Amino acid sequence: MEIEERSEILNTTGMFLLDGKKVRNDVVTDLKKESEKFYQAYSRRPELAIIIVGSDGASLTYVKSKGKLADEVGIKHVDHFLPEDTSEDELLNLIESLNEDDDVDGILVQLPLPAGISEEYVLEKISAEKDVDGFSPLSMGRLLAGYHDNVPCTPKGIMRMLEYYEIPIKGQDVVIIGRSNIVGRPLSILMSEKGADGTVTLCHSKTRDIKKYTASADIVVVAVGSPGFLTSDMVKNGCTIIDVGITRVKDESKKKGYKVVGDVDMESFRDRDVKLSPVPGGVGVMTVAMLMENTIRAALKRKGERI
Amino acid sequence: MEIEERSEILNTTGMFLLDGKKVRNDVVTDLKKESEKFYQAYSRRPELAIIIVGSDGASLTYVKSKGKLADEVGIKHVDHFLPEDTSEDELLNLIESLNEDDDVDGILVQLPLPAGISEEYVLEKISAEKDVDGFSPLSMGRLLAGYHDNVPCTPKGIMRMLEYYEIPIKGQDVVIIGRSNIVGRPLSILMSEKGADGTVTLCHSKTRDIKKYTASADIVVVAVGSPGFLTSDMVKNGCTIIDVGITRVKDESKKKGYKVVGDVDMESFRDRDVKLSPVPGGVGVMTVAMLMENTIRAALKRKGERI
Numbered sequence A, B: 001m002e003i004e005e006r007s008e009i010l011n012t013t014g015m016f017l018l019d020g021k022k023v024r025n026d027v028v029t030d031l032k033k034e035s036e037k038f039y040q041a042y043s044r045r046p047e048l049a050i051i052i053v054g055s056d057g058a059s060l061t062y063v064k065s066k067g068k069l070a071d072e073v074g075i076k077h078v079d080h081f082l083p084e085d086t087s088e089d090e091l092l093n094l095i096e097s098l099n100e101d102d103d104v105d106g107i108l109v110q111l112p113l114p115a116g117i118s119e120e121y122v123l124e125k126i127s128a129e130k131d132v133d134g135f136s137p138l139s140m141g142r143l144l145a146g147y148h149d150n151v152p153c154t155p156k157g158i159m160r161m162l163e164y165y166e167i168p169i170k171g172q173d174v175v176i177i178g179r180s181n182i183v184g185r186p187l188s189i190l191m192s193e194k195g196a197d198g199t200v201t202l203c204h205s206k207t208r209d210i211k212k213y214t215a216s217a218d219i220v221v222v223a224v225g226s227p228g229f230l231t232s233d234m235v236k237n238g239c240t241i242i243d244v245g246i247t248r249v250k251d252e253s254k255k256k257g258y259k260v261v262g263d264v265d266m267e268s269f270r271d272r273d274v275k276l277s278p279v280p281g282g283v284g285v286m287t288v289a290m291l292m293e294n295t296i297r298a299a300l301k302r303k304g305e306r307i
Helices: A002-013 A020-042 A057-073 A088-100 A119-125 A137-145 A153-164 A184-192 A210-214 A283-302 B002-013 B020-042 B057-073 B088-100 B119-125 B137-145 B153-164 B184-192 B210-214 B283-302
Strands: A047-053 A076-082 A106-109 A173-177 A199-203 A219-222 A240-243 A247-250 A258-261 A275-277 B047-053 B076-082 B106-109 B173-177 B199-203 B219-222 B240-243 B247-250 B258-261 B275-277
Touching (some): A020 A057, A020 A153, A020 A283, A047 A057, A047 A088, A057 A076, A057 A283, A076 A088, A088 A106, A088 A119, A119 A137, A137 A184, A137 B137, A153 A184, A153 A240, A153 A283, A173 A184, A184 B184, B020 B057, B020 B283, B047 B088, B057 B076, B076 B088, B088 B106, B088 B119, B106 B283, B137 B184, B153 B240, B153 B283, B173 B210, B184 B199
Parallel strands (some): A047 A076, A173 A199, A219 A240, A240 A275, B047 B106, B173 B219, B219 B240
Antiparallel strands (some): A199 B199, B247 B258
8 A cells, every 4th residue: 555655656746767668669569560561562671771981989889779670670781881081982972872772772871970071962962762860951851841751760769759658749848958950950840840839949058048948848858968967956847858868978887888878967856756768768769769660661662652 | 409319219228120121222232243243254144033823913923023123133034924724744844944954043933832733842843053942842951951052031031130230149039930931940940050049939829828938038030920919018128029920901091902011019019129120121121132142142153153
């Protein structure tokens, strides 16, 4: 009896963690079926080409986790590891040949690129139908114009997570901190467009008083890459917080020598009545799942299937 | 003495009107020189193709005012008047031939299009280098990605006007009401991107309490098309207000039988300490000037000139 009462208190007034793995597992179960159906229909797997230039540690980790989930879902992936001194022309030529390869459904260029290679030219080179990361100007422009085609994976994952936990956006006061092209900017469009209907304020490093905006927000998304940035005095009770920060912090107790932390000062939120998507275990795992969904979606669309 | 004092009061505490014609005239003076320089260098004028389908009254008025300013600036314009029942294919074919015509620097399709013609397909057909309205997905995506190419004319005109009157955006609290792809959405990007650095909240028809946002705003842009929408109790002293609304209201005293009004309840702002861009006479005239600037810019860029 005592335990039940306590659990009820936790559910109604305590901090509630949004579980990215749970949502991801649901998505992955569906994607496995889709991928199998595709295989039965076309005698091949949906195929994703992953390009990585150089050997940045974090980038290699991301590429590895993408390949692992592709294997699990049943997506064929071909990883192109190019040396650090690859020229822009070589990279553009590779993309060109992948654009023309009928078996390739999705092309992903792992960012950031080495200095000297124009991200602008590279992203614009990827054919829109294969741009599963959704970062090419044409994909971005379609997003802006309200036609959803390849929607960038992290913003898409955040939307899916809110949907899963039935957290309303319509008419809500939404504050997004961080204006990157990968997260904050496209998310601000998704959350404020017709149908979603949130009222979105986009804050950034030049915002004078971020607390002024977060204090009355129903949803706060923080994507600045600064551990401990968001403290509990900045939000109201009942708020939903999505932590998108990823920072590696030295930790001798870990095998790798570091741990990954987000932008939320978790300690300060203990006993606060908020819903919180934490790092790790929150939207990070959703991002890779959305990439797989975009790949299968692109494969089906290329076959002329209604999606 | 009395008059001087009064005028000082008006300047410091009264309503100050931002004069679109004044800014426009400055722009036009520059554009005439640019256009003349282009003619001297290439023995032809920058050329703008304007396409209008059907005979919507407001659209015809806009097309006429565009042609008039083109004449004044020294831009050749070819107006294609197509009948209401033009098919999508015919329109796409015309755009294709204009894309390929080396003498055409800019292509503008007057919106809205008749039902049955996909705005999406039509805008995507215009080659990005000639998309002087900046509405194609690729132009929009470049804007979103932070590379300014063809920036939509009304948002660009608003930015230019604020610059002219030295109204700061950096670190300011900006509220934009209206999320259209033509005004609110691209303007929210321009005002919040790096360099501009405003903190922008995008409000719309599903926003619960617009006054909650406007009350503390330093800049309010209203683009909803609803006369009298913004009243003086919604903003603080010292606020800058940009009225983008255009509504035709019956007025027997006018030759045309109507007058054009904006979204601001002008009467309520009498004696308020605000800066205000009115309708008519505000950003409307800026929009057409920016179209001419985009056309000359496109012409120079197509000749490989640095701009």
